[in-house]
Amino acid sequence: MTQDFRFDPVRFALPEGHSLFPIRDLDCYATLAARVGVCPHGFMLADLGPDAWTLRKTYWAPRNDIWRAFRSAVQQRHPHLPAWEDLTQNGIKFASLYELAVYRRLLALLPGDVILKVHPRLKDCFCDPKAEGDFCLTSQHTGKKSFIEVVGAFDQSFSAHSVLQQERRPETLRRLHRYPADERPVLIFKDMVCDPELRDAALRQALAIVRT
Structure with missing residues (x-):
């Protein structure tokens, strides 16, 4: 049999705890995940500041194989973070x-x-009898309700920066206008999800509506 001189990754395995990716980048991603409560994808990284933007430019699309390898390396260093976030x-x-x-x-x-x-x-909702919201809070003491809508396609400016956003804007507005006047939802835009103070302020407002 002809001898195989190719590199054997099993024989020459990286030392335990080492990675092809800089440790600072793996730890930076873990910090960002703790900040928002999920493992952020490339779109979300755009709203998480300059360090996150650097990670996005370095590892994310269109080089999907690199992104998968990076996420796998994050999971190996931070086992509590899944290699891929399940939406269920x-x-x-x-x-x-x-x-x-x-x-x-x-x-x-x-x-x-x-x-x-x-x-x-x-x-x-008179215009759509099967309409659903995102979240509803109900107080067991006061019986009051408050609704929360996550506007994940837009930031607070509601500006359309892409063709996809332009296409989704009318449907998003229609969704928000389905609520009765006395049940206007608390809105949480995508940049607010990435800002813990703003996110929590909006959620506390929704809680205050039902408890006062």
């Missing part, structure tokens, strides 16, 4: 990482006397 949690399928991030934060903030309902039916 507690039997609920979420539409985006932004919505999932808000859900996880809501669970952490939710008082014992407030009930959280995911994808509630909007009963008073």
Whole structure:
């Protein structure tokens, strides 16, 4: 048999704890994940500041193989972070990482006397009897409700920076206008999801509506 002189990654394995990627980048990603409560994808990295933008430019699209390898390296160094985020949690399928991030934060903030309902039916929506919202909070004491809508396609400026955003803008507006005047939802835009202070301020407003 002809001898094989090619590199054998099994024979010449990296030392334990070493990676092809700089440790500072793996730790930076883990810090960003802790900040938003999910493992951010490339689109979300654009809203997380200059360090996140550097990670995005270095490892994300269009070089998907590099992105997968990077995420795998993050998971090896930080085992509590999944190599890929599952949009289904507690039997609920979420539409985006932004919505999932808000859900996880809501669970952490939710008082014992407030009930959280995911994808509630909007009963008073005359234009769409099957309409659903993102989240509804209901107080067991006051009976009051407040709704939360995650606007994951836009930042607070509601500017359309891409063709996809331009296409989704009318549908997003239609979705927001389905609510009755006395049940206007608290809005959480994608840049707010990436800003813990703004995100929590919006969620606390939604909680205050039902508890006062």
